[in-house]
Amino acid sequence: MNKQSPDTSATLFAKARQVMPGGISHRYRWRLPNPNYVDRAEGAYKWDVEGKRFIDYKMGATSQMMGHCHPAISQAIAEQAGRVIFAGDCNPIEIDWAQRITDMVPSAERVRFTASGTEATMLAIRVARAHTDRAKILRIDGHYHGWHDHLMKGAKAGPEAPPSLGVPPEIADLTLVCAPDRAAMEAAFAEHPDIAAVIVEASGANYGAVPMVQDILLAAREVSRSHGSLMILDEIITGFRWAPGGRQALAQVDPDMTTLAKIATGGMPGGALAGSAQVMDMLDPSVTKNGMTPGVLHQGTFNGAPIVAAAAVVMLDLLADGQAQAQADRMAHSIRAGLNDLMGKHSIPGLAYGESSTFHLYFGENDGTLNGIPAGTIRTPNPALVSGLMNALNARGVDLMSAMSAVTSAAHTDRDVDETLTAFDAAFHDLKEARIL
Incomplete structure (x- = not known):
């Protein structure tokens, strides 16, 4: 498929639902009004069938450690x-x-x-x-x-x-x-x-x-x-x-x-x-x-x-030498630190946390370690917040693994981190205005 194709993610989803259960091949690709249909990917980026570029923090469900199409x-x-x-x-x-x-x-x-x-x-x-x-x-x-x-x-x-x-x-x-x-x-x-x-x-x-x-x-x-x-x-x-x-x-x-x-x-x-x-x-x-x-x-x-x-x-x-992991870890650390700063800026109770090249988000009062918060609570955030945050980030060209979790790769750069944090800043503002956060 190329950019000249008349199909969009919406029309492709409608076609898929006629031949595949729910139109998907994996439970967590289900999304309304439609999932994104990706046409190509390279490094830290992917493009949907309409040509929109995303900084990708899904990275092939964590599989593309060196970035897409190394x-x-x-x-x-x-x-x-x-x-x-x-x-x-x-x-x-x-x-x-x-x-x-x-x-x-x-x-x-x-x-x-x-x-x-x-x-x-x-x-x-x-x-x-x-x-x-x-x-x-x-x-x-x-x-x-x-x-x-x-x-x-x-x-x-x-x-x-x-x-x-x-x-x-x-x-x-x-x-x-x-x-x-x-x-x-x-x-x-x-x-x-x-x-x-x-x-x-x-x-x-x-x-x-x-x-x-x-x-x-x-x-x-x-x-x-x-x-x-x-x-x-x-x-x-x-x-x-x-x-x-x-x-x-x-x-x-x-x-x-x-x-x-x-x-x-x-x-x-x-x-x-x-x-x-x-x-x-x-x-x-x-x-x-x-x-x-x-x-x-x-x-x-x-x-x-x-x-x-x-x-x-x-x-x-x-x-084998650990340098790629170190780069991905550094990018994730920068994002975690930046997200915690943004939560403070917007007076949002929450925490960005994670190990290695991951970052996760928790919204709610916490002690900085999530001690005492049940696992079920961490894993079941407000559905309106999930969809609102994902849509707000996607609109600004950022795609996470889920609305609350993501991974980096060796292909991500400081520039990507800056663009990502700018997208989160705007998304947090929108969600506060909509009283979702």
Whole structure:
């Protein structure tokens, strides 16, 4: 599609709703009166089908760490596409890809590729159950690990019921939910000794939208190990973003398994499960476990696809020295500081916060750390504020991941930060005038 096309985002959405449920392929792309339809993207920017430019803080749902269409990554994809896109065989480049992950991620000794991040967490659960011969999974309230049945319960902070129809209670009952607290974990094991694994989102819920102290990662490691269980660390967003070795390198925690996707797959579709050789041997077809060879059956047509591997190898090479992460972190820090200044200027009770290359917004009274504010409250802001802020920013050429959360990339610059803060300044003014803030 080009700028001369008669279609707009509005007309495309009308067409999409005739052939796709709701007109979308992802729940959070739903937006009224219509979502934005993006035609092209480069660096820190993207343009919709009408030619409007946005400074992008969604960055491919956090996957485009080097910015959109980084020349080296695009070239690698193009060259690989000219050789073989997918043949259904082993390919040399997947070895290079796996080697980079094991070199960079402290706990990774073996890697199995999947077709998505959700599949990586599904596989981690199956491996954990097979390795421990236990059935239950302990997860932290409100953390997100993909849309599959096994971890839907607890994905929305507060309610015990899964936030979706279609999850049988027999499956939901195998998932235990606890607060991000060592005592809560210990209590869960005391009541349920058949816990196969504890799974934790490395940054806290939704890439740190609900802050979580580092000690919880260490507690999950220690509690799981003391009870003969495994620790699964979800680094699907934090992996290679927080540091070349992920959030676990900063926390100095060694999970039994780590789930990866997004940046780990070069900003292309895919995922990976990395872990200790002992645990990952459950997937080795040359190893028999409890009379089964391999112990865990895992297939997937597009696992380790060479065109994804080509992008991933280049991405990980670009991130290996930590300079790209440092640039993205600096941009996010500047935005957080600027947003807090703007909240003060407009007398808006609230807080801009986050780790690494993220920034999140909370509107309401707080102590500067969000201590004592329930996770459900943080994650469910006023709908009028959500839509009002998103629309006000979009009108000024700024697009966040959601109205309350975003990420930066290595491609963002100080000029982008200044333009972004100017847009927020005007948006806050408008929302105050409309009595939304």
